[in-house]
Amino acid sequence: MNLHAIRAIYLFEMARTWRTLMESIASPILTTALYFVVFGAAIGSRMGEIDGIEYAAFIIPGLLMLSLLGESISNAAFGIYFPKFSGTIYEVLSAPVSYIEVVIGYVGAAATKSLILGVLILLTARLFVDYQIEHPVWMVSFLILTAVTFSLFGFIIGLWADDFQKLQIIPMMVITPLTFLGGAFYSISMLPPFWQTVTLFNPVVYLISGFRWSFYGVSDVNVGISLVMILVFMALCLATVWWIFKTGYRLKN
Amino acid sequence: MESIISIKNLSKTYASGLHALKDVNLEIRRGEILALLGPNGAGKTTLISIICGIVNPGSGSVLVDGHDIITDYRAARSLIGLVPQELGIATFESVLATMAFSRGLFGKPHDADFIESVLHDLSLWDKRDEKIMTLSGGMKRRVLIAKALAHEPDILFLDEPTAGVDVELRHDMWEMVRRLRERGVTIILTTHYIEEAEEMADRIGIINRGELSLVEEKTALMNKLGKKQLTLTLQQPLEAIPAELASRPLELSEQGDVLVYTFDCHEEHTGIPDLLRDLNEHGIDFKDLNSSQSSLEDIFVSLVREQP
Numbered sequence: 001m002n003l004h005a006i007r008a009i010y011l012f013e014m015a016r017t018w019r020t021l022m023e024s025i026a027s028p029i030l031t032t033a034l035y036f037v038v039f040g041a042a043i044g045s046r047m048g049e050i051d052g053i054e055y056a057a058f059i060i061p062g063l064l065m066l067s068l069l070g071e072s073i074s075n076a077a078f079g080i081y082f083p084k085f086s087g088t089i090y091e092v093l094s095a096p097v098s099y100i101e102v103v104i105g106y107v108g109a110a111a112t113k114s115l116i117l118g119v120l121i122l123l124t125a126r127l128f129v130d131y132q133i134e135h136p137v138w139m140v141s142f143l144i145l146t147a148v149t150f151s152l153f154g155f156i157i158g159l160w161a162d163d164f165q166k167l168q169i170i171p172m173m174v175i176t177p178l179t180f181l182g183g184a185f186y187s188i189s190m191l192p193p194f195w196q197t198v199t200l201f202n203p204v205v206y207l208i209s210g211f212r213w214s215f216y217g218v219s220d221v222n223v224g225i226s227l228v229m230i231l232v233f234m235a236l237c238l239a240t241v242w243w244i245f246k247t248g249y250r251l252k253n
Numbered sequence: 254m255e256s257i258i259s260i261k262n263l264s265k266t267y268a269s270g271l272h273a274l275k276d277v278n279l280e281i282r283r284g285e286i287l288a289l290l291g292p293n294g295a296g297k298t299t300l301i302s303i304i305c306g307i308v309n310p311g312s313g314s315v316l317v318d319g320h321d322i323i324t325d326y327r328a329a330r331s332l333i334g335l336v337p338q339e340l341g342i343a344t345f346e347s348v349l350a351t352m353a354f355s356r357g358l359f360g361k362p363h364d365a366d367f368i369e370s371v372l373h374d375l376s377l378w379d380k381r382d383e384k385i386m387t388l389s390g391g392m393k394r395r396v397l398i399a400k401a402l403a404h405e406p407d408i409l410f411l412d413e414p415t416a417g418v419d420v421e422l423r424h425d426m427w428e429m430v431r432r433l434r435e436r437g438v439t440i441i442l443t444t445h446y447i448e449e450a451e452e453m454a455d456r457i458g459i460i461n462r463g464e465l466s467l468v469e470e471k472t473a474l475m476n477k478l479g480k481k482q483l484t485l486t487l488q489q490p491l492e493a494i495p496a497e498l499a500s501r502p503l504e505l506s507e508q509g510d511v512l513v514y515t516f517d518c519h520e521e522h523t524g525i526p527d528l529l530r531d532l533n534e535h536g537i538d539f540k541d542l543n544s545s546q547s548s549l550e551d552i553f554v555s556l557v558r559e560q561p
């Protein structure tokens with residue numbers, strides 16, 4: 001293991017995070033705060049409880065996931081896309097590092113940033129609603145697993161993208177709809193039976209459901225299944241990254 | 254002499270179908286300065302990129318100090334520092350931060366003193382806290398060199414290090430390259446400035462259309478291919494070269510006042526005494542005479558032209 005290399009990449013990426021702290025943290029927090037004002041305070045007061053949970057509190061895990069997924073993907077995608085775009089990637093390619101070390105460095109930094117963001121959103125939410133966390137250890141585990149998995153996914157997008165549009169298209173066109181339709185704002189038991197079945201093909205459902213369970217002890221699908229789904233997705237991402245580095249796809253001509 | 258890089262039957266075809274390297278065989282000697290010359294698109298950067306791990310090789314093998322660049326890439330790459338041709342480092346971090354990054358990436362523990370000494374060597378110490386994107390092009394080039402040296406490599410690749418660089422910096426770089434060689438670093442550089450190869454290199458390789466057409470000691474190359482010319486400035490212009498002298502390799506300038514005699518400096522008989530005697534007999538007086546050896550540039554141009 002080239003630990004010095006992992007450290008160098010990680011610190012380098014984190015330095016970028018601190019440099020751009022305002023843009024990268026302020027805007028998701030502001031967005032989340034707006035959701036709370038609109039859905040929590042304004043609309044939520046007219047909504048009944050869902051699964052015995054006040055609506056404003058019910059949407060917290062989903063909102064957090066919405067930001068976490070989007071930010072993990074875009075942080076990690078940009079982190080590797082930029083050196084590819086500017087040409088500085090030559091240094092990483094010519095260094096005595098394995099792909100695992102490169103991934104740990106870049107994905108670790110992106111996930112760290114997402115986690116910081118996640119904590120800040122939780123604190124922001126506290127200003128609007130009084131929520132509880134029934135299973136804190138699981139909550140933190142889900143948070144970390146999700147941040148790491150989707151940073152990996154973003155890393156793949158960054159490797160794959162060869163222009164800025166592609167960099168943004170996946171988060172915009174895929175992740176946002178999947179999250180909105182994944183039960184961030186409602187319980188899937190509120191849907192007609194047919195749509196309930198369709199929804200089960202949406203991987204984000206499992207994330208949000210498991211995450212909400214760690215808060216309130218209620219879930220749309222079994223927590224074990226949620227966990228397995230995240231791990232499967234993570235394994236898929238790892239396999240893809242391994243293949244990319246092995247073949248040099250879009251990296252080494 | 255022992256070789257530090259051994260390239261065997263290396264070929265590369267890009268996805269576009271372009272045959273960028275064709276069966277290249279090259280032994281690079283430990284401690285030498287090898288200059289690779291060749292026209293644009295000849296394959297110099299491709300060759301370097303393959304050795305450094307940036308481009309996948311097609312077929313063939315490369316050993317760096319006995320380590321295969323694919324199966325034993327960690328050992329091979331640890332030995333190499335690369336200064337790429339493209340600048341591409343318009344980034345926001347400081348010079349010191351990027352140096353720490355480069356050194357760490359190559360698996361070396363942080364060493365503030367060493368980094369300071371490299372930055373001093375390249376006159377970058379004053380700029381250590383500046384953002385790279387705010388530096389001038391020449392300064393960025395220095396930063397790239399400093400980054401390549403940050404992990405104390407045994408082998409340094411310089412891909413057109415002096416392109417777009419002013420005279421002073423170019424001389425600084427030559428100085429630096431010499432100092433590195435004294436420390437035993439093997440240096441491979443590419444350049445389009447032939448005088449640079451002439452000035453720096455121990456050996457010269459010429460690549461043309463993906464083929465390594467020649468690798469030679471610089472002095473041997475210049476001797477072997479070097480033609481000398483004797484230029485005579487005449488007292489009185491001639492209308493034509495006298496018929497008796499026409500068989501000799503002589504050329505008369507347009508004004509008829511300069512005679513140029515070309516000879517091979519390796520022939521035992523240069524024919525100069527005979528020529529001078531004959532000129533004397535024909536009453537051709539000259540007021541000045543000087544001889545010159547053809548430069549590497551002439552050799553290069555004639556080699557690259559020779560090939561279809």
Ligand SMILES: Nc1ncnc2c1ncn2[C@@H]1O[C@H](COP(=O)(O)OP(=O)(O)OP(=O)(O)O)[C@@H](O)[C@H]1O
Pocket residue numbers: 253267268269271273291292293294295296297298299300338
């Ligand atoms: N990524 C790539 N994909 C396809 N073709 C490429 C790629 N990189 C280089 N080539 C082609 O390979 C050939 C060799 O290019 P290379 O950059 O090695 O030349 P070079 O000798 O370094 O030239 P120069 O003196 O201009 O730097 C060129 O025809 C170039 O167009």
Ligand SMILES: [Mg+2]
Pocket residue numbers: 297298299338412
């Ligand atoms: Mg080149």
